[in-house]
Structure formats: C-alpha cells, structure tokens
Amino acid sequence: MHMLSLKIFTSWRKRKQNKDSEDTIWLRKPLEYYQITPLSPIIRSAATVAIIFTLKEMRQATRNFSYDMLLGEGGFGRVYRGVLSSGQVVAIKQMDPALSRSAQAEREFRVEVDILSRLNHPNLVKLIGYCADKGYRILVYEFMRQGNLQEHLHGIVRVRMDWCTRVGVALGVAKALEYLHAGPATGNPVIHRDLKSSNILLDERFQPKVSDFGLAKLVPFGSKTYVSTRVLGTFGYFDPQYTATGQLTVKCDVYAFGVVLLELLTGRRPVDASQSVRKQNLVALARECLKDKRKLKTILDPEISLESCSWGSVKKFANLASNCVREDDNRRPTMRECVRDLDQLYMFLAVHSRSIR
Numbered sequence: 001m002h003m004l005s006l007k008i009f010t011s012w013r014k015r016k017q018n019k020d021s022e023d024t025i026w027l028r029k030p031l032e033y034y035q036i037t038p039l040s041p042i043i044r045s046a047a048t049v050a051i052i053f054t055l056k057e058m059r060q061a062t063r064n065f066s067y068d069m070l071l072g073e074g075g076f077g078r079v080y081r082g083v084l085s086s087g088q089v090v091a092i093k094q095m096d097p098a099l100s101r102s103a104q105a106e107r108e109f110r111v112e113v114d115i116l117s118r119l120n121h122p123n124l125v126k127l128i129g130y131c132a133d134k135g136y137r138i139l140v141y142e143f144m145r146q147g148n149l150q151e152h153l154h155g156i157v158r159v160r161m162d163w164c165t166r167v168g169v170a171l172g173v174a175k176a177l178e179y180l181h182a183g184p185a186t187g188n189p190v191i192h193r194d195l196k197s198s199n200i201l202l203d204e205r206f207q208p209k210v211s212d213f214g215l216a217k218l219v220p221f222g223s224k225t226y227v228s229t230r231v232l233g234t235f236g237y238f239d240p241q242y243t244a245t246g247q248l249t250v251k252c253d254v255y256a257f258g259v260v261l262l263e264l265l266t267g268r269r270p271v272d273a274s275q276s277v278r279k280q281n282l283v284a285l286a287r288e289c290l291k292d293k294r295k296l297k298t299i300l301d302p303e304i305s306l307e308s309c310s311w312g313s314v315k316k317f318a319n320l321a322s323n324c325v326r327e328d329d330n331r332r333p334t335m336r337e338c339v340r341d342l343d344q345l346y347m348f349l350a351v352h353s354r355s356i357r
Contacts, residue, residue: 050117051129051140057085058131058138062092071147074198076108076214081143090128091144095137108214109137115190115213123176125201125211144209146202153197153263163309164349165206166264167317171342172208173200177257178335181250188218191227191248195256196234196270197263217248225249236270236282241329251329257338258324262286265318267301283325290322313345 061082062069069080077096083089095105109132116127131138146152149169152159161169173195180190193215201209217227226247231238239255242248259270262282270282289295296318300306304314320341326332333341 050113050127053129053131053133053138053140055131055133055136055138058082058092058094058133058136058140060085061090065094082140084140088128089143091141093139093141095139097135105137109139111216112139112213115216115218119180119190121176121179123172123207123209124179125209141211142209144201145204146206148198149200149202149208149260149263150197152202153267154269160303161206163304163314164346166304167313167342167346167349169200169202169206169208170261170264170317171339171346173210173257173260174335174338174342176208176210177253178339181253181335188220189250191217191219191250192253192256193217193248194233194237195253195260196237197260200260219250239329240327249329250335251332254324254332254335254338255329257335258321258332259283261317261321261324265301265314265321266299267303268299286318286322286325290318310349313349316341316345 059065061084062080065078065080069082071079071081071091073079077094080092080094081089082092095109109130113127113130116124125144126142128140128142130140146159152161177192177195180192183189192210192213194212195210199210199212201211203209215232217229219225219227226249229246229248231243231246233256237256237259239252242252242255259282262268263270266282266286268282268285272280272282285299289299293315296315300314306314320333320338323331323333324338
C-alpha cells in the first residue's frame with residue numbers, strides 16, 4: 001500500500017513538473033509550432049530584451065489585480081495600471097484566463113512578444129516585458145496617459161482634439177505603418193491586421209503609438225506580396241478584398257488606416273447601429289458625401305472649429321481618407337505616400353495656426 005501511494009505521488013509530481021516546465025519554457029518552442037514566420041536574422045540581431053516577470057511581481061504591481069487599478073477591458077481580457085518595484089508606471093494587459101490556454105490565444109500572445117520585442121519606432125508602443133507563469137499570460141507596456149484614440153473620439157468623457165492635433169495623430173500612425181510595411185531593418189514587411197482607433201494609444205502630448213500586434217503577420221521572403229490566411233480583425237475595418245479572397249496584403253492596413261482617418265474627420269464610429277440604416281456604415285456614408293464636396297461639412301465632426309483651421313486642409317485630408325478606402329486595393333496609396341501627404345499637411349497647419357494667432 002505504501003509503495004502504491006509513493007508511485008501515485010511520484011506520478012502526480014512528474015505531471016506537475018512537466019506542466020510547470022511547459023509554462024516557463026513556452027518561448028523555446030519553435031516559431032513553426034505557432035505557425036509564425038520567423039523574423040529575419042537582421043531584425044533578430046537588433047532585438048530589444050523583454051523582461052520576464054513572475055506572477056508574484058504582477059500581483060504586487062497591480063495590488064493583486066485590484067479593480068481600483070483597472071484601466072479597461074475587452075474581448076482579450078483586462079488592462080491594469082501597474083507600478084513596478086522600480087517605481088515605473090506601466091500598463092499591464094492580462095489575457096482572460098478562460099482564453100489564455102487556447103491555441104489561438106497562445107499564438108496571439110507569442111506573436112505580440114516576438115514582434116514587439118524586435119521593433120523600435122517612436123510611434124509603436126514599447127513592450128517592457130511579459131509573464132507566462134502557470135496559466136497566466138500577461139504583457140507589460142509603457143504607460144500611455146491619454147488612453148486610446150477611440151475613447152477621445154467616441155467615449156462619454158472626451159478631451160477636445162483640435163484639427164492640427166488630429167492631423168498629427170494621423171501622421172504618427174502613418175509613420176508607424178510605413179515603418180512596418182518597409183520591413184524593419186530591411187527584413188520582412190509586417191502587416192498589423194488589426195489597426196483601429198482603440199489600438200492607437202496617446203501619450204501626454206497626444207503623440208500616437210500603435211499597439212496590439214496579436215494578429216500581425218509577416219510577409220514571407222519570395223515573390224508573393226500577400227499571405228493567404230483566414231479573415232481576422234475587427235468589423236468595420238475589414239478590407240473588402242481581403243474578406244473576399246483571404247489574401248492579406250499591406251493594403252489591408254491602408255484600408256483600416258483610411259477608416260481611422262474618417263473617424264478623425266467625422267467623430268463617428270465605423271459601424272454605428274444607433275444611426276439610420278444609410279448612416280450606419282461610415283465608409284459607405286463617406287463615399288457618398290465625398291463625391292460632392294459641398295456635403296463634406298454635413299459629416300464633419302462638430303468638435304472641429306472651421307474658424308481655426310484651413311478648409312482646404314480638411315478637403316485634402318478627406319481626399320486622402322477616400323483614396324485609402326477604395327475598393328480596388330491597387331488604387332490605394334502606399335503608407336509612404338500617406339506619410340508624405342500628411343507631413344505636408346501638418347507643416348502647412350503649423351504655419352497656418354501661427355499666422356492666425
């Protein structure tokens with residue numbers, strides 16, 4: 001009887017050790033296990049080191065995931081304000097424990113760590129570290145004091161954003177996407193695949209930083225300019241050609257960027273069920289109104305003061321947004337062209353704003 005008990009205990013301890021080992025060395029599994037295309041050696045050599053945190057450290061940083069520290073929540077889980085032992089204030093994103101053990105959730109977590117730890121751009125959110133302790137999957141980012149763009153455009157409590165600030169936000173996001181599409185450090189182009197206003201974070205000076213790379217894809221080396229994959233993302237930002245063909249290209253990000261431009265221009269949600277049927281889809285409404293420039297004022301966000309901005313700049317911004325959401329992706333601009341146009345527009349507004357003071 002004693003020997004039987006000893007064998008049962010030994011078997012249980014071995015299973016527990018194997019499980020703990022799986023939790024702590026999950027990053028050692030090959031990228032192919034998660035169906036992720038490996039990053040180029042050039043990018044890998046420029047990788048930043050992400051700190052590995054323990055669950056105990058995460059609990060201490062968030063006061064045991066206290067509701068008082070909660071910043072927001074979504075389908076992925078919750079985001080907390082945290083304070084590390086060094087005193088640094090951070091944003092701690094905890095994946096929903098009910099989802100964290102699924103293959104898709106594990107893949108998204110791995111992609112986020114793998115890509116963000118290798119990219120470096122002022123308009124991309126900085127990944128400080130992660131925690132993969134037991135069943136927990138947690139990401140630690142730099143803290144962005146102004147929250148996300150969606151909260152300012154569509155939230156109950158809105159901080160008024162003037163026209164120049166909105167163009168500056170668009171320019172920063174465009175620069176981030178240009179960097180990704182160019183292939184950081186001459187490596188593979190990165191397709192974000194889930195660009196939306198809630199994934200655009202803002203610092204205290206309203207400088208934007210693109211976040212959430214869980215659905216990102218790398219275009220493999222070779223002659224192909226697309227990745228064949230199932231359609232994932234957020235309704236309202238989907239490229240119609242991607243939806244129809246399953247072929248993911250950098251122009252899918254351009255389309256989603258165009259939707260964000262329309263949000264900045266109109267203050268409306270991409271899909272708003274509270275509106276009439278004709279006004280529910282922002283892209284369709286914008287295409288209808290932008291055909292006639294006289295109708296542009298009817299969809300312009302009332303928060304934008306026409307007295308303090310150039311009407312010509314509004315029309316140029318609207319024209320760029322319209323070009324980005326064209327159904328034919330070959331007719332959409334590249335992100336480099338978007339950066340060029342927005343940079344010129346922002347410089348013009350900077351001079352214009354000084355001249356009217």
